[in-house]
Amino acid sequence: MLFDLPSDDVLYDALIARDPAYEGQAFVAVRTTGVFCRLTCPARKPNRENCAFFGSTAECLEAGFRPCRRCHPLGPAAEADPAITKLLAALEAAPTRRWQERDIVAMGLDPSTVRRSFKRHFGVTFLDMARQRRLAHGFTALGSSKVIDAQLQAGFDSPSGFRAAFAKLLGQAPAEFQCDALLQAAHITTPLGAMIAVCDHNALHLLEFADRKALPTELQRLRKMAKGQIGIGETAITAQVRTELDAYFTGTSGTFQTALALHGTPFTKEVWRALQTIKPGETRSYAAVAKAIGLPQAVRAVARANGANQIAIMIPCHRVIGSNGALTGYGGGLWRKQKLLEIEHLHARKAQR
Structure with missing residues (x-):
């Protein structure tokens, strides 16, 4: 089933409170201005009679409304913050x-706010993210370079620092990976950030x-x-x-x-397997998944199993939301869950045409 919006009165109360619980799941369109916004938009709140509520940005656009320039509803919530946008662009460039921290100050930004x-x-933090990006660069280089070359390509002056950072990210030092291992780990770049894929010659494991x-x-x-057999490479x-x-x-x-x-x-x-039956553009509650597998009392166990999923996106645990429509937790971050659901709303609309 598609996500069922709560009543307009509930959504209007959430709009007034700037409640983030429906982020990515509900949008308000203002008839007097022709603009649609997130419920968390910082702009002055419209009168109740001027509001219409929709479940996706696609529906807002099809109804003739244009996106707000303050809360940027067509982008992830993080993109509405100009400081984040500026730093992400700088990180992408270098x-x-x-x-x-002094680089942040030099860009005219406050480190504490950032x-x-x-x-x-x-x-x-931004500095942690930047460190992860450097490490990801070294991860890719390890597939075809020596450890020392990968370390330098990733911008690490210290071999010990590179090994420590690598161990923190992947749980073992670079030298411990085997070239001809059963499982091969690879770095994949996506619009929502770097991903790690672990495959053998027959299936995806992570x-x-x-x-x-x-x-x-x-x-x-x-x-x-795999009895220690994990390497860096691709199949x-x-x-x-x-x-x-x-x-x-x-x-x-999709x-x-x-x-x-x-x-x-x-x-x-x-x-x-039950999660894999949820189609793009649809969501389920934990209770609905428990009922689907014939164990309606196992809601908490279903939530734990959902959180234990280690094949993101392809096993769509992001399509499970709270019974009240809230996004609830997601190991990859709620901002990614929001964006994945927005992407899939567009997949669903495209499939219906």
């Missing part, structure tokens, strides 16, 4: 630069955003399963993952055909 904004939207806190633990479990499955993610983010296709290797208990696997 991904291997060793960014420091730190809070990045933590709120991404769960990490697909996670590189800044997900659970990533080192998940990789450690895979190493144990034909990795190439398929890249192709399908590109089609997903460019709006070409479905995936990549073979998946599921590592979990029979219960968690059943939950993950």
